[in-house]
Amino acid sequence: xxxxxxxxxxxxxxxxxxxxxxxxxxxxxxxxxxxxxxxxxxxxxxxxxxxxxxxxxxxxxxxxxxxxxxxxxxxxxxxxxxxxxxxxxxxxxxxxxxxxxxxxxxxxxxxxxxxxxxxxxxxxxxxxxxxxxxxxxxxxxxxxxxxxxxxxxxxxxxxxxxxxxxxxxxxxxxxxxxxxxxxxxxxxxxxxxxxxxxxxxxxxxxxxxxxxxxxxxxxxxxxxxxxxxxxxxxxxxxxxxxxxxxxxxxxxxxxxxxxxxxxxxxxxxxxxxxxxxxxxxxxxxxxxxxxxxxxxxxxxxxxxxxxxxxxxxxxxxxxxxxxxxxxxxxxxxxxxxxxxxxxxxxxxxxxxxxxxxxx
Numbered sequence: 001x002x003x004x005x006x007x008x009x010x011x012x013x014x015x016x017x018x019x020x021x022x023x024x025x026x027x028x029x030x031x032x033x034x035x036x037x038x039x040x041x042x043x044x045x046x047x048x049x050x051x052x053x054x055x056x057x058x059x060x061x062x063x064x065x066x067x068x069x070x071x072x073x074x075x076x077x078x079x080x081x082x083x084x085x086x087x088x089x090x091x092x093x094x095x096x097x098x099x100x101x102x103x104x105x106x107x108x109x110x111x112x113x114x115x116x117x118x119x120x121x122x123x124x125x126x127x128x129x130x131x132x133x134x135x136x137x138x139x140x141x142x143x144x145x146x147x148x149x150x151x152x153x154x155x156x157x158x159x160x161x162x163x164x165x166x167x168x169x170x171x172x173x174x175x176x177x178x179x180x181x182x183x184x185x186x187x188x189x190x191x192x193x194x195x196x197x198x199x200x201x202x203x204x205x206x207x208x209x210x211x212x213x214x215x216x217x218x219x220x221x222x223x224x225x226x227x228x229x230x231x232x233x234x235x236x237x238x239x240x241x242x243x244x245x246x247x248x249x250x251x252x253x254x255x256x257x258x259x260x261x262x263x264x265x266x267x268x269x270x271x272x273x274x275x276x277x278x279x280x281x282x283x284x285x286x287x288x289x290x291x292x293x294x295x296x297x298x299x300x301x302x303x304x305x306x307x308x309x310x311x312x313x314x315x316x317x318x319x320x321x322x323x324x325x326x327x328x329x330x331x332x333x334x335x336x337x338x339x340x341x342x343x344x345x346x347x348x349x350x351x352x353x354x355x356x357x358x359x
Contacts (some may be wrong), residue, residue, distance in 0.1 A: 142171030210349020
């Protein structure tokens with residue numbers, strides 16, 4: 001967060017003079033009901049003392065108040081819960097007022113805490129904006145980026161994209177995780193993820209990169225051994241099938257779409273894997289048919305080393321998106337990385353769009 005300090009009222013004289021405290025007074029000034037707070041401390045000569053309060057602690061308080069929980073705030077801030085609690089206690093000591101009533105079961109802001117939160121909310125937004133503007137003007141992209149990507153996209157595309165981005169911005173460090181699960185972005189401390197499929201969380205930020213389709217694929221040798229291309233989906237009954245374990249068990253139902261026509265096809269897998277690249281390799285070796293993303297086989301389909309069985313028949317469209325956790329300000333390094341990834345992946349997929357909130 002911030003190493004800079006914000007001068008507020010109330011500070012112990014470092015020369016050792018005693019101080020006396022006057023409790024915080026809360027007033028509503030003017031006719032618009034604007035809440036203000038005053039906290040003043042005086043030395044024994046009757047002179048007001050000043051205090052420097054760390055912006056980090058105010059930001060931590062704001063996150064705790066927004067989250068309504070020390071645990072959630074600690075996850076968002078990527079800090080131990082004990083450190084968050086210590087910072088809140090230190091801020092309360094510096095201000096000389098309790099901001100949060102807390103126990104093992106209950107959490108609520110005090111009256112002073114609510115007013116302080118409302119006042120700091122707007123001020124800290126301005127601080128964020130000022131820092132971002134200053135950072136962007138320097139054009140220095142640096143710092144860590146932690147992302148989670150579906151395994152097929154990660155192995156097939158993201159390795160090259162990360163390599164090129166790091167060459168362009170040597171001050172960046174990338175932490176790439178591959179997973180077909182929809183991980184918790186906040187709980188996993190991820191800055192962003194690339195996901196395939198429709199989103200259920202309406203609070204996250206998302207940018208559609210395009211869409212892909214699943215198609216039935218087989219090797220030419222496999223089809224020759226079985227008398228050529230099947231003519232109808234029903235002709236697949238009994239043929240060896242290689243299934244993705246994320247779609248279910250050995251017995252799976254596939255929905256094939258061709259324009260307005262739909263067919264449901266039941267298949268019995270002789271092999272399951274949660275790795276689409278493993279399935280692709282086994283299809284190329286003639287082990288059976290598989291229901292795979294079109295982009296994963298683009299070169300093989302063009303060269304003829306793999307064949308699209310039932311050309312024109314695909315799954316429903318699957319959106320491919322960059323997603324980010326809810327946040328007030330997106331750091332420059334994340335903005336730059338999102339734009340770089342979007343530009344690279346939109347060459348692979350159709351129908352991209354700007355970053356926005358999921359609807």
